[in-house]
Amino acid sequence: MTQSPNRRMGRPRAVTEQAILDAALSQLDTGGAASVSVRGIAAQLGIAPNAVYTYFPNKAAVLRALVERFLGEVNHDRFADRQMPWRERVEALALELRTRLVAHPGAVHLLLGGPMDGPNALMLRESLAGVLADAGATADDAARASYVLVVYVLGAIALEVAGLDHADLTESERITTRRATLDTISTTTYPRTTSTAATVAKYFTTEQFLWGLTHILNGLAPTPEAPAR
Amino acid sequence: MTQSPNRRMGRPRAVTEQAILDAALSQLDTGGAASVSVRGIAAQLGIAPNAVYTYFPNKAAVLRALVERFLGEVNHDRFADRQMPWRERVEALALELRTRLVAHPGAVHLLLGGPMDGPNALMLRESLAGVLADAGATADDAARASYVLVVYVLGAIALEVAGLDHADLTESERITTRRATLDTISTTTYPRTTSTAATVAKYFTTEQFLWGLTHILNGLAPTPEAPAR
DNA sequence: TGACTTTCTGTACGACGTACATATTGTGGA
DNA sequence: TCCACAATATGTACGTCGTACAGAAAGTCA
Secondary structure (H helix, E strand, O other), X not given: OOOOOOOOOOOOOOOOHHHHHHHHHHXXXXXXXXXXXXXXXXXXXXXXXXHHHHOOOOHHHHHHHHHHXXXXXXXXXXXXXXXXXXXXXXXXXXXXXXXXXXXXXXXXXXXXXXXXXXXXXXXXXXXXXXXXXXXXXXXXXHHHHHHHHHHHHHHHHHHHHHHHHHHHHHHHHOXXXXXXXXXXXXXXXXXXXXXXXXXXXXXXXXXXXXXXXXXXXXXXXXXXXXXXX | OOOOOOOOOOOOOOOOHHHHHHHHHHHHHHHOHHHOOHHHHHHHHOOOHHHHHHOOOOHHHHHHHHHHHHHXXXXXXXXXXXXXXXXXXXXXXXXXXXXXXXXXXXXXXXXXXXXXXXXXXXXXXXXXHHHHHHOOOOXXXXXXXXXXXXXXXXXXXXXXXXXXXXXXXXXXXXXXHHHHHHHHOOOOOOOOOOOOOHHHHXXXXXXXXXXXXXXXXXXXXXXXXXXXX
């Protein structure tokens, strides 16, 4: 995938791996996860579709690399500050993850689709477990609690964006007349408009998200200053 | 989709909607969510591919109906018993959901992909909120807490099945990255056993699942007998 | 300059969802 | 009894997808 920098022979590359990931992310944001295609990426970059396969072995690898880059962009500094209370550190991480994922709703399914075992994914879990360990949890409990937190954050956002897609999809799929005409809807294009209702739902789910997170942290921490056990 | 029973004229149907869903579920179980195809369903039933469109307007409708049927098969009796403690009732529901979803791993993505607004999905959430309300929570808190529980159950199983199917992906770079990252990170963080049998990981995650559920219930219930607030 | 290496492109195949026209098959009214 | 009709199945076709394969471009180095 990545060539060694010492080796420089042959025809120069027309694009970069990052440009491919940028194009993929662009398609992800505009059309949803289903509309990310190798051909679309290539068209956006002005190269032949199969030229992508010199950078990544297949489409799944592109999506995995996109997830990895996404997780690598998460700012660790905020919740790596050991001066802050551990609850605030965890909440900072959760909120940052949520903010980034809501900005790219299609990425949630990619996160939940793969096994999340890339370097950045593991480092993120490691950091999260470190926060809990700093607060006094055993290594085992910290690992378990970090898993619970990851599950909650990803699950909550997955359900949230699934509900947001509802407004877009029902309009097209409620037209259930047999042999419905194709000119009314094109299944490949989503409008994804930001209406006021979506905004309201967004803020509501933010509150709901924090409510759940707070109560989960309560459950993970029997005493106010320390997490589980 | 469903014809009225009074109206019976025309050529009789060759199959039933349930048979189509059965075929779809079969494909889902054998090949994963990605390998469910209209053509495959039709081939399995011995009909032409486009004959499916007599029963459902499109493929997405088939999958939605499959999810709805799946949720409808969840046994409500176990956790509708008001004699049992509310924690046991919730745990019974969560474990039943988990058991069913682990039996059909591909269904998890379908559940998280859609907005979960079908009748059975709503009834399930309502039943769950009812349990919490029975235990003394306000209607608002019961709704919020049920949301948290749904998020946890679905998210946990999604991550679990995502970790299980690491075999279908290209192994070349996956193994290298995993080894590289696992060496740098302490094994106590998250012991994802690759060499051991799937049953071991399965039981481990079952235990992990219950651990998280217990602690979340602790957080939702400040006092041992009542959930949030 | 010419061999070599890497990358890009042209072309092609099979699978997919599904629209359209047409054939098939049962039923109720004549 | 027969025929028009309605509901369903099929034949065919189009556009899109991922991606495999062979060959053409475009640099570097001897």
